[in-house]
Amino acid sequence: MLKLDDRDIEILRVLADNGRITKAQLAERVGLSASPCWERLRRLEEEGIIEGYKATINLRKLGPNVTVFVVAELNDHTPASFQAFEASMQRFDEVTACWALGGGLDYLMQVVTTDIDAYQRLMDAMLEARIGLARYFTYIVTKPVKPFTLPPLRLIHGRDGAE
Amino acid sequence: MLKLDDRDIEILRVLADNGRITKAQLAERVGLSASPCWERLRRLEEEGIIEGYKATINLRKLGPNVTVFVVAELNDHTPASFQAFEASMQRFDEVTACWALGGGLDYLMQVVTTDIDAYQRLMDAMLEARIGLARYFTYIVTKPVKPFTLPPLRLIHGRDGAE
DNA sequence: CTTGAAACAAAAGAGAA
């Protein structure tokens, strides 16, 4: 298990909020000077705890669009079916995220399209593409209430079982 | 509406993938030299199309944790109830994202806790906190199938209605 | 859009607290 102290956690928190902060500013914010802070950051990146850095794009400023969450059930639940469905998820660009759910039969997809019509056409295309999709339930997003935030890292870290 | 050309879109795509790329490398990747690329980037940031930059943290390396999606229904559907519930969502740190859904009565929450027990305790706490939560449905994530990706920007951009 | 110069930041190391 990787040992992280409060300062490492603080580095993660600052970078999760501002991924382009300079290393000098980062050091100041976590109460270290540049060199030790830089060492810790290098380690966090090397260990893969920091996976990368991403710009956050405001899709609403680009044009009209709609986000839909879809709970999907498959026709059958063989390993091959799961694999085929999961591979399809990678190919549909409108599927912006996907998770497998407990119960062994369901998936949750996040889908972004220009409008509800385009969403329907996408789902029709999925049904026709014979990727194993049997039924699905649609949750249309009307408003983002809370943008992605980090969970409380101190809870998740500092217990047995981590790699 | 903001006019973006293919190079602007390409800048967004590169930065959504690698938010800490240097400006010189970014320019090279999109086929511009440093100064014009820098001008475009400055504009995208100023317009708020680029909202910010975030480090991506691999939670699994920090310790055991479970992600749960929760579809929630409220007791009543007055504007005040919505407001109260949405304010609560900001306060629960384990709620890592939240969206309001169509139908005017439902929310989808993404929750991250250490284990299913902690998830149950959180939901019990929400029920007891009288934040207006009536019923909820639990979807436990067993596997991330597709991490967040950008939707096809060319579809969303380049039509009427954008700001 | 290009060049290029000045200001600034990153990276790595030496040695002291």
Place this chain on the structure above:
DNA sequence: TTCTCTTTTGTTTCAAG
């Protein structure tokens, strides 16, 4: 360990063509 200080190298920013 962490800190400060220094040097080299690379990056950002912006003015001028």
